[in-house]
Amino acid sequence: MSPLLSVRGITKSFRGLRAVDDVGFDVEPGTVMGVIGPNGAGKSTLFASVSGGLRVDAGTVALDGTDITRWPDHRVARAGLVRTFQLMRPFGTMTVLDNVAVAAASRTADTGRAYERAHEVIERVGLERYRDQASAELPTAGLKRLELARALATSPRVLMLDEVLAGLVPSEREPVVDLLAELRDGGLTMVFVEHVMTAVMRLSDHVLVLDRGRVIAHGTPAEVVEDPRVVEAYLGE
Numbered sequence: 001m002s003p004l005l006s007v008r009g010i011t012k013s014f015r016g017l018r019a020v021d022d023v024g025f026d027v028e029p030g031t032v033m034g035v036i037g038p039n040g041a042g043k044s045t046l047f048a049s050v051s052g053g054l055r056v057d058a059g060t061v062a063l064d065g066t067d068i069t070r071w072p073d074h075r076v077a078r079a080g081l082v083r084t085f086q087l088m089r090p091f092g093t094m095t096v097l098d099n100v101a102v103a104a105a106s107r108t109a110d111t112g113r114a115y116e117r118a119h120e121v122i123e124r125v126g127l128e129r130y131r132d133q134a135s136a137e138l139p140t141a142g143l144k145r146l147e148l149a150r151a152l153a154t155s156p157r158v159l160m161l162d163e164v165l166a167g168l169v170p171s172e173r174e175p176v177v178d179l180l181a182e183l184r185d186g187g188l189t190m191v192f193v194e195h196v197m198t199a200v201m202r203l204s205d206h207v208l209v210l211d212r213g214r215v216i217a218h219g220t221p222a223e224v225v226e227d228p229r230v231v232e233a234y235l236g237e
């Protein structure tokens with residue numbers, strides 16, 4: 001099988017600091033890759049570099065064989081590589097339904113079809129009871145689901161999630177992890193950054209470990225947690 005997402009030699013510096021240094025990986029269709037690493041390791045920079053949010057200094061990104069390096073993020077999203085943001089930014093005064101329909105409308109010019117899709121996705125992520133509320137009124141856990149719903153409404157080929165569990169208390173995390181597991185079992189290809197290790201272990205087929213901008217380990221969850229370099233990187237945090 002050829003990879004759906006293929007990343008090679010990505011390098012991105014900020015004023016001399018190499019935030020991401022020669023990072024590469026492949027993601028096969030229908031698989032899930034977790035990205036972990038201490039704070040400041042370069043995870044968010046890598047995500048932005050891959051999804052078009054930042055202009056890379058070097059390296060290439062290919063989506064299903066098409067070179068999308070340096071495409072602007074809206075074009076990358078239209079091609080099917082969609083990321084959620086660590087900071088959520090829905091249109092607060094709009095209802096949950098309208099917010100998701102706007103996202104769905106990026107895939108169809110048919111407004112009726114966009115709303116149909118929005119209803120499906122809202123049900124999928126368990127937001128029915130908030131459907132007609134203004135998005136700004138949602139609790140944090142609801143906002144996370146809304147962010148997921150907006151991404152899913154665009155029918156992504158690869159979904160990239162940056163710390164969706166951040167800001168949730170443990171009791172709120174489990175249902176979100178269950179939802180991600182359902183999406184994975186439905187065949188969705190995902191790449192996600194996460195600090196919550198139980199979620200990384202449960203959801204990932206492969207784990208990429210970054211430290212100071214570089215890949216220090218890559219393997220199954222069981223392999224990377226036993227890797228001495230990984231243990232050392234976290235102890236030094």
Ligand code: ADP
Pocket residue numbers: 014017019037038039040041042043044045046
């Ligand atoms: P992580 O997501 O793993 O915590 P980041 O990718 O956010 O790490 O940051 C990696 C490094 O790059 C950090 O040292 C951070 O301070 C730096 N950095 C990130 N974004 C910027 C920016 N826009 N300007 C300058 N430095 C940045």
Ligand code: MG
Pocket residue numbers: 043044045086
């Ligand atoms: Mg980050």
